Amino acid sequence: MGTIQRFEDLEIWKLSRELCNEVYQIIESTNLKTNFKLCNQIDSSSGSVMDNIAEALRGTEIKNLFNFFPLQKASCGETRSQLYRVFDRKFISQEKFEKLIEQTETLSKKINSFIKHLNTTDLKGTKYKR
Template sequence: MWKLSRILCIDINIVANNTELRKDYRLYNQIDGSSGSVMDNIAEGFERNGNKEFIQFLSIAKASCGETRSQLYRVFDRNYINEKDFNKLKNQAIALSKMIGGFISYLQKSDFKGSKYKD
């Protein structure tokens, strides 16, 4: 899941740096930040060593994935990317969001509370 979020972040960065989006500083910074937030929150939550905190950070990561998807629409609507690239990135974000949501559900049902709660 973290690896897929990294790929999405890289793919968005490639688009951002190879299109006119690089001149739209505010939108560029927003989509760069939100796509990076997905992978960062997955990593930070994992390092907390507790399911409750991990779920909280995964929820933030999922929200950042939705924010990235919304920003992709703005990037597309402003003609910075073509429909093919938009659909590829949007589908990556949707798949990642579903994966994060599924993992949250799994953790919520799990009896394991995290390594910091052993003994």
């Protein structure tokens, strides 16, 4: 029976980390940091995706994880919505905006695919490894 040993090995965690880093680069390279509420919201939501994946996988039975992953998908959607505000307030270019929207859509689809996979797998988390 297979196990997921490290959350760092999951493609969805890697993609969420990339998104979080992209958001951080916007914060650091623009005046977004002066808009404290929006800056904090988008920084938190983008980080929430990767952090919650890591937390959910830590020692939990994989078969039950599909209950937790809709939250990550929601955080991804929240980040996407906030990107519209960042774009509308002219913190990023149209090109950057479109790239990030595509990233969030791809990540959301991959999280959804992972949820579907969890519904059919017999994998166990490391807590239950035999």
